[in-house]
Amino acid sequence: MAKKRMVQAINEGIAEEMARDPSIVLFGEDVEVSPIGDTRNLFERFGPARVRNTPISETVMTGMAVGAAAAGYRVICHLFYGNFIYTGFDAIANQAAKLRYMLGGQIRLPITFMAVIGGGRSVAAQHSDSMHPTLMNLGGVKVVMPGSPGDAKGLIKSSIRDDSPVFFLQAAGRGGESGEVPDGEYVIPLGKAIILRPGSNVTVVAIGSMVKPAQRACDELAKAGVSAELIDPRCVMPFDFDTVVDSVKRTGRLVIVDEARRTCSAASEIAATVTERTFGTLRAPARRVTVEDVAMPYSPILEKAVIPDHLRIMEAVRGLMQ
Amino acid sequence: MENMRLHSSTDRQPNDAAPASEAAAPAATTELLLAMYRLMLLIRTTEERLAKVQASGALPGPVHLSVGQEAVAAGVCVHLTDRDWITSNHRGHGHFLAKSGDLPRMIAEVFGRATGVCGGKGGSMHVADVSKGILGANGIVGGGIGLGTGAAWAEQLRGDGNVAVVFFGDGAANQGVMFEALNIAALWKLPLILVCENNGFSEFSPSATVTAGEIWRRAEPFGVPGLAVDGNDVVAVWRAAGTAIARARAGAGSTLIEARTYRLRGHVEAEMTFLSKAYREDAEIEARRAHEPLMQARRKLEQAGITAATFAGIEAEVLAQVDDAFKFAEESPWPAVESAYTHMFS
Numbered sequence: 069m070a071k072k073r074m075v076q077a078i079n080e081g082i083a084e085e086m087a088r089d090p091s092i093v094l095f096g097e098d099v100e101v102s103p104i105g106d107t108r109n110l111f112e113r114f115g116p117a118r119v120r121n122t123p124i125s126e127t128v129m130t131g132m133a134v135g136a137a138a139a140g141y142r143v144i145c146h147l148f149y150g151n152f153i154y155t156g157f158d159a160i161a162n163q164a165a166k167l168r169y170m171l172g173g174q175i176r177l178p179i180t181f182m183a184v185i186g187g188g189r190s191v192a193a194q195h196s197d198s199m200h201p202t203l204m205n206l207g208g209v210k211v212v213m214p215g216s217p218g219d220a221k222g223l224i225k226s227s228i229r230d231d232s233p234v235f236f237l238q239a240a241g242r243g244g245e246s247g248e249v250p251d252g253e254y255v256i257p258l259g260k261a262i263i264l265r266p267g268s269n270v271t272v273v274a275i276g277s278m279v280k281p282a283q284r285a286c287d288e289l290a291k292a293g294v295s296a297e298l299i300d301p302r303c304v305m306p307f308d309f310d311t312v313v314d315s316v317k318r319t320g321r322l323v324i325v326d327e328a329r330r331t332c333s334a335a336s337e338i339a340a341t342v343t344e345r346t347f348g349t350l351r352a353p354a355r356r357v358t359v360e361d362v363a364m365p366y367s368p369i370l371e372k373a374v375i376p377d378h379l380r381i382m383e384a385v386r387g388l389m390q
Numbered sequence: 391m392e393n394m395r396l397h398s399s400t401d402r403q404p405n406d407a408a409p410a411s412e413a414a415a416p417a418a419t420t421e422l423l424l425a426m427y428r429l430m431l432l433i434r435t436t437e438e439r440l441a442k443v444q445a446s447g448a449l450p451g452p453v454h455l456s457v458g459q460e461a462v463a464a465g466v467c468v469h470l471t472d473r474d475w476i477t478s479n480h481r482g483h484g485h486f487l488a489k490s491g492d493l494p495r496m497i498a499e500v501f502g503r504a505t506g507v508c509g510g511k512g513g514s515m516h517v518a519d520v521s522k523g524i525l526g527a528n529g530i531v532g533g534g535i536g537l538g539t540g541a542a543w544a545e546q547l548r549g550d551g552n553v554a555v556v557f558f559g560d561g562a563a564n565q566g567v568m569f570e571a572l573n574i575a576a577l578w579k580l581p582l583i584l585v586c587e588n589n590g591f592s593e594f595s596p597s598a599t600v601t602a603g604e605i606w607r608r609a610e611p612f613g614v615p616g617l618a619v620d621g622n623d624v625v626a627v628w629r630a631a632g633t634a635i636a637r638a639r640a641g642a643g644s645t646l647i648e649a650r651t652y653r654l655r656g657h658v659e660a661e662m663t664f665l666s667k668a669y670r671e672d673a674e675i676e677a678r679r680a681h682e683p684l685m686q687a688r689r690k691l692e693q694a695g696i697t698a699a700t701f702a703g704i705e706a707e708v709l710a711q712v713d714d715a716f717k718f719a720e721e722s723p724w725p726a727v728e729s730a731y732t733h734m735f736s
């Protein structure tokens with residue numbers, strides 16, 4: 069166990085997996101100089117056969133990931149900013165998500181698509197989307213969103229080991245945040261939530277980038293005498309409904325915090341399913357704290373208004389407590 | 391692997407393969423050259439100021455500068471009117487200014503202010519002024535190619551002889567959309583001019599490591615004229631663009647121009663604060679600096695008799711213009727928070 073930055077934890081997880089499994093290949097634009105920092109030194113360590121810089125050609129990159137995986141390799145395809153997922157979306161939505169199914173289970177597609185998502189750094193609408201709900205709706209891909217460096221390591225390792233396409237979506241601009249990271253073999257199963265803080269008055273589910281402001285909100289609520297249970301699902305597809313349902317059965321209240329746009333957000337899906345399963349025990353309708361149905365603006369003053377912060381989370385919780 | 395090593399970004403020097411026909415080449419008048427020089431100086435001075443301001447921490451978002459590439463924007467856009475269209479990429483300040491975009495409102499946009507051309511919603515990567523035919527810079531590599539092709543179609547339908555010019559990088563030439571655009575532009579004879587600004591790098595990758603063959607040749611199989619020009623020679627760019635644009639206006643269809651230039655600054659400002667290692671040698675940058683477009687144009691103008699006093703006058707004017715623009719931006723108000731929720735639908 070040692071304190072490490074988010075990108076270091078991910079990097080370590082990838083390097084450990086590549087060392088243990090020679091069938092793993094990694095490619096993407098500028099993965100060698102690694103502007104994100106998560107693929108640093110992998111080229112030097114594993115060489116050009118297994119680590120490749122690609123041209124800016126997302127359409128073929130995502131297709132290649134599917135083809136190479138179907139042909140027997142374990143593939144890590146780094147797509148850099150999440151919005152470039154859209155550029156390479158055909159092979160994701162029409163191939164990766166469906167090919168195994170359509171072929172009657174003849175192939176496995178062990179692919180980890182990596183990207184950084186979300187706003188907060190004034191890079192405007194084409195670099196700031198949180199598109200995990202779009203991916204959740206495809207059906208055939210898993211979606212992982214780590215909230216801390218330790219989880220990031222455990223989750224990148226299990227994402228790579230998974231035999232299905234997995235999106236590993238890191239919150240943009242948070243790569244420098246540090247936390248305790250277990251050494252060596254540390255694998256977190258996909259689809260297992262973690263209760264970050266126990267509480268009895270309200271359940272707060274916070275996804276990816278929203279874990280941090282939710283933690284702050286829960287701290288401040290505690291000072292005001294409100295006991296919030298904070299859950300980080302870590303993986304939104306598959307989703308650990310059991311953990312959330314158990315919690316809501318105890319607290320009777322649910323707030324979901326998600327940086328996606330409200331309509332068809334992950335928060336919407338969670339609210340609907342948890343409500344179906346806890347209707348008798350809910351004391352108030354579940355609340356979603358999300359981005360409104362707008363694109364991410366550039367100007368910091370606008371962006372700050374659009375992205376949920378601890379104050380909006382506290383307001384939602386207080387609204388439920390009345 | 392050889393091509394993974396640091397190496398010179400362009401194996402070919404700009405003029406080697408340039409098949410641009412010099413035969414019936416018109417000469418640029420001194421007056422025109424001076425106008426293009428002034429435009430390049432405006433772009434250069436603006437972007438060097440942006441670099442300074444970025445380093446001071448006063449800009450909210452990242453900036454991608456076109457220092458060293460100004461001749462492409464200037465040499466092409468002097469042929470265009472407000473009724474012609476351009477699309478650009480993330481490195482779009484120069485194209486915006488060359489296409490008569492308003493400097494103070496562009497800077498205000500980069501500062502994220504209410505007075506910005508997009509009300510502070512787009513920032514540096516999205517500067518646009520549709521009233522001037524500037525359909526915008528773009529954050530998606532290759533994104534402008536499809537938009538420009540559509541604008542060219544619209545102009546063809548309208549039939550007024552207007553054209554669309556797409557500025558994109560050598561990196562974007564590896565997006566499938568470029569080939570798709572060439573095919574459709576050829577079939578439909580669209581008034582579309584594809585201007586590939588080959589600045590030696592596709593983000594942090596030297597072009598030769600990610601781009602096979604020569605980009606201008608990619609037009610050939612479609613029957614679209616393709617040519618390479620020295621993108622640091624504003625007159626050469628002006629001449630090639632003139633031919634292509636006249637052809638498009640006359641209904642004879644599309645052209646692909648590869649303008650070979652060199653990016654003197656980083657892909658994005660402050661990049662060495664987050665990259666794991668250098669991707670080019672300082673010596674390469676210094677060697678390329680000797681070939682930069684402003685100095686070349688200035689030398690030609692000096693030979694044509696333009697005096698030091700005239701240059702000094704232009705410099706002072708441009709500097710005052712840039713000073714005013716930054717002052718305007720810095721003093722402009724932030725957008726009202728409610729504006730974050732407008733413009734999603736018409």
Ligand SMILES: Cc1ncc(C[n+]2csc(CCOP(=O)(O)OP(=O)(O)O)c2C)c(N)n1
Pocket residue numbers: 097124126148152155479480481529530531532558559560561562563589591592593594653657
């Ligand atoms: C679809 C997409 N993929 C990747 C990126 C990240 N990116 C931004 S600029 C850039 C390099 C573009 O290179 P080029 O087209 O040569 O233009 P230059 O930066 O050299 O002006 C990359 C990879 C992006 N913005 N969009």
